[in-house]
Amino acid sequence: MGFVFRVIELYKERWEFFLQLFIEHIYLTFVAIVIISVIGIILGIIMTRSKTMANIIMTVVNLIYTIPSIALFGFFVSITGIGFKSALIALVIYGLLPIIRNTYVGITEVDPFLIESAIGMGTTNSQLLYKVQLPLALPVIFAGFRTMVIMTIALGAIASFIGAGGLGVAIWRGITTYFPEMTVAGSLLVALLAIIIDLFLGVIEKNIRKKILGT
């Protein structure tokens, strides 16, 4: 019990420090999430237009996913140096898989008869995408988005190992200075952030499913 109190004590004493890390963490992951979503959805759509592109993109993304995240961070440090930029690039590359895959799967799994009747009624290619495919794929795409967001928040803690700030700083400092309370305090905040955002996204996902699929 003493340990728990010491952690709470630590939050009280150093709340400004934690608040700053918390904001840094949110900022880093938010930027990463926006970039991942844009690139991921575009790549996912490109994949649905060409079988060859689909194979190439999926192979590359899967390959990247097999690299341990810590190694990926290290790799980018050697190219873009220490700091925010390297962390961001690594987070983006690592987070692409769920969103690309779900966009691709979501769109390709739209009922082919719906597509056929839409085309038969004179829908252009872009109208097909915006009015039929994307709306119907939205529940699947959003499920991928939710996975990606949680993953990026958690991974963001490792980003501080290459000097990008965020709650990982507290964890890292706790480890290197034999200060377990600090490590736990940092980890708890990462977990808290992930859980709250996940609950929030879960509610949105449910609403989207209800609106589009009726279940």
Place this chain on the structure above:
Amino acid sequence: MSIITFEHIKKTFEEVMVLEDFNLNIDEGEFVVILGPSGCGKTTIIKLINGLLKADEGIISIRGKKIEDWNKIELRRSMGYVIQQVGLFPHLSVERNICYTLNLIKIDKVEQHKRALELIELVGLDASYLSRYPRELSGGQQQRIGVARALATNPDIILMDEPFGAVDEITRRGLQEEITKIHGMLGKTIVFVTHDIEEAVKLGSRIVLLNEGRIDRDKLKKDFVLSKERTDYAENFFGSKDFISYLNSVKIRDCIDLFGIDGVAAVEVDAKDSMVSVDGNLSALRGIKTCIENKTNVLVVHDDEGKLIGYFTIDSVYKHLLDI
């Protein structure tokens, strides 16, 4: 005037011949039913008309213009298209579904709503359905919406690919009556594909029987059913089912004798009261059945208001069919 023409069309799918030297002329306002077993190329014909498929050889003209010269998007928007799977968009309300094509061509929203109200009534549902979603409707209701959607832009051609294949018998009959009514009211050219003989005879003003990508028989309905020359294929395909279906689609009131009415010699008056009476809106087949059930050869026919309009006999059917 012909609105759709196929000239020497050839279409193959991966070496398999689907249509071979296929020729067809469809006139404005016709209700053409293309009939044949699965895999005879029926659906291919529909998809060639709206450009979802391209012929290997031959010329297709729509409204006098070659299909290659049409902008495909515009061509499709100028035709209604109804498929068996209905293809309503689950994420859109019934109203948005009906107005889908109107929305594509960016018609004013107020106008769209007005049109949706007209159409939902035309297909026999009421305005309260507009705010529902397709999943809340039965299969038959969904297909009604599918028909309404196809009519939204007021196209002169409607393509229907086994539209009532997936609904139950009773619902199908309702939908068939609805589409006959709509054809009568709006006078559109309808190309309707089915494998159901009864449906073909009931709906079409003209029937085209397909046999492995070739036309086996192409005639106006009555000639189609009653003319004697038939290929072995047609004989095999129909047996007497087309004839039975035809009798089923002819109404009693269209084949009655007028003894005693309009000055024609009367049946004995006292006999009339003891005779069996039938509704003139029933089918001739029902009339024959009623005759046999009651062991009589004359029936009294009355209209909706119960007024006597004539007499039905097996002989009167015979005369009607032969136009004598």
